[in-house]
Amino acid sequence: MNTNKGRKKMNGGKIKLLTLLAATALVLFAAGNVLAAASGACVNCHTMHNSQDGDPMMVDGSEGPAPALVRAASCYGCHGDVDIVNGTWDNFLTAPGKTPRINARTYGDYGVDGDTLAGGSFYWVDSAGLGMDAKGHNVVGVAEKDAKLGHQPPGWDPNFSVNGQINGGAETWNNQLTCAGVTGCHGDHTATDDFTAVKGGHHGDDSVLDGSTVAQSYRFLKGIIGLEDPEWEYQPTASEHNQYHGEARTADTATNTKTISYLCAECHGDFHSGAGTLGADGTTWGAPWLRHPTDLDMNDLPNTEYALYNGDKSYSVVAPVASEDVSAVKSAVLVGAGDAVVTCISCHRAHGSPFDDLLRWKYNEDGHLMVAANGTSGNVGCFVCHTTKD
Amino acid sequence: MRKFITLDGRSRMLRSLKIGSLVALLILMTGVTVWARVGGACVNCHTMHNSQDGVSVVDTALPALINTDCVGCHSSDAETIVALGDGTRIPIVYTKSAPSLEQGTATSMLAGGNFHWVGNGEDNKGHNVYGISARDAKLSKAPGDAGYANEGLCKPCHASLAEPGSGCEGCHMPAHHADDSDAVVTSQGGSYRFLGDVMTQVFTGYPPEKQDPRLFKGVRGIEDPDWEQTVSSTKHNVYAGVDENYGSYPILGKETVGQMCAGCHSNFHHAMNSEQGDFSGVWIRHPSDVLIPNEGEYAAYTTYNPLAPAAKQTLTAGMENSDTVTPGSDVVTCISCHRPHGSPYPDMLRWDYDTCDAGTANDECGCYVCHTAKD
Numbered sequence: 073m074n075t076n077k078g079r080k081k082m083n084g085g086k087i088k089l090l091t092l093l094a095a096t097a098l099v100l101f102a103a104g105n106v107l108a109a110a111s112g113a114c115v116n117c118h119t120m121h122n123s124q125d126g127d128p129m130m131v132d133g134s135e136g137p138a139p140a141l142v143r144a145a146s147c148y149g150c151h152g153d154v155d156i157v158n159g160t161w162d163n164f165l166t167a168p169g170k171t172p173r174i175n176a177r178t179y180g181d182y183g184v185d186g187d188t189l190a191g192g193s194f195y196w197v198d199s200a201g202l203g204m205d206a207k208g209h210n211v212v213g214v215a216e217k218d219a220k221l222g223h224q225p226p227g228w229d230p231n232f233s234v235n236g237q238i239n240g241g242a243e244t245w246n247n248q249l250t251c252a253g254v255t256g257c258h259g260d261h262t263a264t265d266d267f268t269a270v271k272g273g274h275h276g277d278d279s280v281l282d283g284s285t286v287a288q289s290y291r292f293l294k295g296i297i298g299l300e301d302p303e304w305e306y307q308p309t310a311s312e313h314n315q316y317h318g319e320a321r322t323a324d325t326a327t328n329t330k331t332i333s334y335l336c337a338e339c340h341g342d343f344h345s346g347a348g349t350l351g352a353d354g355t356t357w358g359a360p361w362l363r364h365p366t367d368l369d370m371n372d373l374p375n376t377e378y379a380l381y382n383g384d385k386s387y388s389v390v391a392p393v394a395s396e397d398v399s400a401v402k403s404a405v406l407v408g409a410g411d412a413v414v415t416c417i418s419c420h421r422a423h424g425s426p427f428d429d430l431l432r433w434k435y436n437e438d439g440h441l442m443v444a445a446n447g448t449s450g451n452v453g454c455f456v457c458h459t460t461k462d
Numbered sequence: 463m464r465k466f467i468t469l470d471g472r473s474r475m476l477r478s479l480k481i482g483s484l485v486a487l488l489i490l491m492t493g494v495t496v497w498a499r500v501g502g503a504c505v506n507c508h509t510m511h512n513s514q515d516g517v518s519v520v521d522t523a524l525p526a527l528i529n530t531d532c533v534g535c536h537s538s539d540a541e542t543i544v545a546l547g548d549g550t551r552i553p554i555v556y557t558k559s560a561p562s563l564e565q566g567t568a569t570s571m572l573a574g575g576n577f578h579w580v581g582n583g584e585d586n587k588g589h590n591v592y593g594i595s596a597r598d599a600k601l602s603k604a605p606g607d608a609g610y611a612n613e614g615l616c617k618p619c620h621a622s623l624a625e626p627g628s629g630c631e632g633c634h635m636p637a638h639h640a641d642d643s644d645a646v647v648t649s650q651g652g653s654y655r656f657l658g659d660v661m662t663q664v665f666t667g668y669p670p671e672k673q674d675p676r677l678f679k680g681v682r683g684i685e686d687p688d689w690e691q692t693v694s695s696t697k698h699n700v701y702a703g704v705d706e707n708y709g710s711y712p713i714l715g716k717e718t719v720g721q722m723c724a725g726c727h728s729n730f731h732h733a734m735n736s737e738q739g740d741f742s743g744v745w746i747r748h749p750s751d752v753l754i755p756n757e758g759e760y761a762a763y764t765t766y767n768p769l770a771p772a773a774k775q776t777l778t779a780g781m782e783n784s785d786t787v788t789p790g791s792d793v794v795t796c797i798s799c800h801r802p803h804g805s806p807y808p809d810m811l812r813w814d815y816d817t818c819d820a821g822t823a824n825d826e827c828g829c830y831v832c833h834t835a836k837d
Contacts, residue, residue: 111821114829120748120799121730125586125600139736139744267744272758275820275836 109287110274112170117150119143139267146213147251147258147266148174148194172304175201179426181441182390182433182452190305190314191291192421192430208424209257212250223248229341229350234329235283235295236261238338257335257422258292283330290317290332297330299398308389311403318394318413320369324353332394333366336416344416364419367394370412370457377460381406383451390432391418391456414457499652500638502550507535507638532630533593540569542576543691553689555803556581556594563806565768566692573690573699574655575801575810588804590622592629597622606727608710615664620712620726633722633802635660635680645779646684646700648717653680654702657722659714682717684782695766695785703773703793705753707740708732719773720751723796731796749794756790759835763787769812770798770831799828 110117119129122137130136132149144150151174176193178186195201197208199215210218217223223245230241238261239245240254252259252269259269269286276287283295290298299315301308308314319328324345326334337344344366345351352365370378370393382388385406395402396410405412420430427434433453434441442454444461455462500507509519509529519529528535537556538544544552557578561571577595580588585598603611603621610616618625619632637652647654658680684700686693702718710732712725724731731750736743741752754760754772766772766785772792774781800810807814811828818827823837830837 109821112819113816114818114820115815121606121727122747123605123730126602126605137733137746139746141745141748265744275833277835 109278117142148213174423184389185307192423192425194424196426197424206428208430209249212248217248225339227340227342232338232341259286260294293335296332296335310387313389315398315401316394316415317398318415319367320396320410320413321367323357324351331367332417333415366414366416368414369410371406371409378457380459381412382456388456390452393418499642502546502548506546506550542569542572570691575803575805577804579806580804586808588810590624592624592626595624597624604726606730608728646682646777648682649680654683657681679714679717681719681722682777684777693768696783698768700777700781701771701773701795702777703751703795704775705793719797720795750796751793754789754792754794760832761789762834763789763832767831770828
């Protein structure tokens with residue numbers, strides 16, 4: 073019996089086309105929904121008229137209504153642990169639409185096995201909680217002005233303005249840090265409020281992160297690129313994590329303005345690069361450093377302790393390194409040039425942590441863990457890179 | 463059969479066009495009137511002395527000698543257009559059984575929606591109107607009220623439509639015999655769907671010099687001849703809108719359907735932008751009577767979809783058969799999302815909002831008609 077009866081013979085072109093389509097489908101299937109664009113029921117986040125049964129629809133206790141018709145008066149209102157629909161949520165996995173939570177409370181020693189996400193948590197700096205200035209960025213709506221620093225970011229240099237002029241370029245900061253906008257980290261730095269700054273971000277097409285728009289920037293950090301872990305590094309592993317963008321610098325100047333470190337330098341420029349004794353180094357590039365280097369590729373330090381990063385050159389989620397190529401997650405580093413770049417967030421968590429200076433690990437506090445030559449620390453914290461100093 | 467959204471291809475559109483042309487030809491040949499002005503035997507609706515065979519036709523004689531009230535006439539068991547056989551056609555807004563959500567049947571829900579659900583006790587699925595429903599159990603006044611719900615003359619309508627003295631006439635000003643033969647119906651023709659300026663009822667006793675000159679207007683619009691029992695992108699009502707912010711005072715000066723809604727739900731319109739005087743700020747409530755932007759995802763709404771209709775600023779004959787939406791000129795309005803009488807969905811929405819998930823395509827979610835990139 074001819075089982076092919078009735079079938080149409082496909083020509084080569086059709087076969088190629090179908091093969092291509094099938095391959096595409098497989099890639100998409102395998103990748104899953106890895107985009108950060110907001111998903112889920114509109115009602116989770118929005119209210120059309122801020123009225124339900126005659127009462128406000130806000131979830132953060134504010135009266136509303138709020139810009140963009142969202143159900144909170146601030147970024148923190150949605151990204152805190154508020155009850156949006158189905159009760160208080162513990163982490164993004166139980167949050168409607170998997171909203172990333174930025175005030176998680178469980179950190180552990182290194183922030184990789186609790187519920188704290190990659191950016192860290194404001195819980196420890198939150199004035200409604202512990203109110204400890206040194207443990208997070210003092211953002212409007214989260215904490216009061218830093219009692220010691222005031223509004224001025226340490227290392228402030230207004231010349232890091234390629235992605236938009238922070239603080240309007242003024243030498244002195246008269247306003248407190250915000251989540252987004254002209255005095256914030258996220259969104260468009262020309263906008264004067266959080267909502268306008270991130271407009272178009274949550275629902276934008278972020279399939280390509282080239283830094284051209286808020287939506288197409290890494291974590292809405294306009295101008296910055298990177299590869300976003302779909303779970304914001306909730307309990308990350310060497311094969312499941314963000315891939316940060318860094319630059320293998322050979323001089324103390326910032327030529328690549330799309331790195332995650334450049335984002336930090338927009339406010340803390342002198343910690344990244346600068347003339348004279350500002351920046352990481354003086355007239356040279358290399359030890360002795362004036363400040364801890366960032367955007368330094370450890371591939372450029374062969375035959376040193378750094379060549380043994382994390383002991384076995386596997387990617388460390390405790391002290392992550394960035395890479396020039398961010399097209400894929402790297403589970404092993406020091407494989408090729410530009411894949412082991414020290415960056416600001418190799419050591420810090422941008423929102424906050426349980427530790428001073430927003431560090432990813434305890435450094436100089438009671439029971440501090442970073443003790444040189446104690447012979448027991450292993451590849452943790454500083455010693456992930458400084459492999460022979462433990 | 464698809465639901466009210468029937469934008470499914472050129473062939474269907476062409477077929478609809480052919481059928482529509484044939485129907486139009488038949489109508490012209492038979493001379494049947496297609497506008498909303500009432501036709502038919504007087505006795506269908508009126509009783510001269512409220513007496514027939516010595517028995518009262520209605521318990522209490524009604525104004526205009528009618529033999530039943532608004533609800534009585536515009537209700538049925540199931541059909542949504544009741545034809546009395548002599549040209550009288552009654553659009554039905556309250557059916558005993560749930561109307562069909564499929565367009566084009568004898569029981570299809572009409573454009574304004576249906577009171578069926580609120581009449582069965584589901585308060586959030588329709589306006590609670592006198593004669594159909596008791597007062598809303600949760601709402602003590604119209605949401606978005608700008609303060610009129612507690613003021614003497616205003617209270618009967620602005621607090622609730624479910625009280626005597628309010629009801630259907632809280633929104634409508636019946637003008638069944640007005641000449642509405644103009645393609646664009648205005649207050650001269652009894653206003654679009656009799657949505658006249660109900661405030662004139664309040665001010666009737668005022669001397670002319672004290673009356674607001676913006677009064678005595680009505681909603682403009684083009685009325686679909688079967689109230690959208692059959693509807694498509696090329697056969698539909700045409701709603702009027704403007705691109706400006708209304709004041710909080712409930713005057714119908716702009717003759718738009720959105721301003722009629724704003725009369726009671728004032729703050730939903732007046733206070734929808736952080737800069738209440740204009741639209742230069744950020745949106746704090748969903749915009750209505752605001753231009754559909756000719757940019758971004760909104761610029762893609764170019765083919766009229768009766769699931770989420772766009773309103774026109776300037777109305778001309780023929781628009782009722784046009785499938786063109788012009789971003790940058792046409793506007794979003796209240797009834798782009800809501801059906802004023804009621805619907806099967808909370809908040810009288812035109813679609814099931816609970817099925818609208820960002821990032822998930824759903825051609826029955828009206829949000830995505832405008833927000834074309836969010837599905």
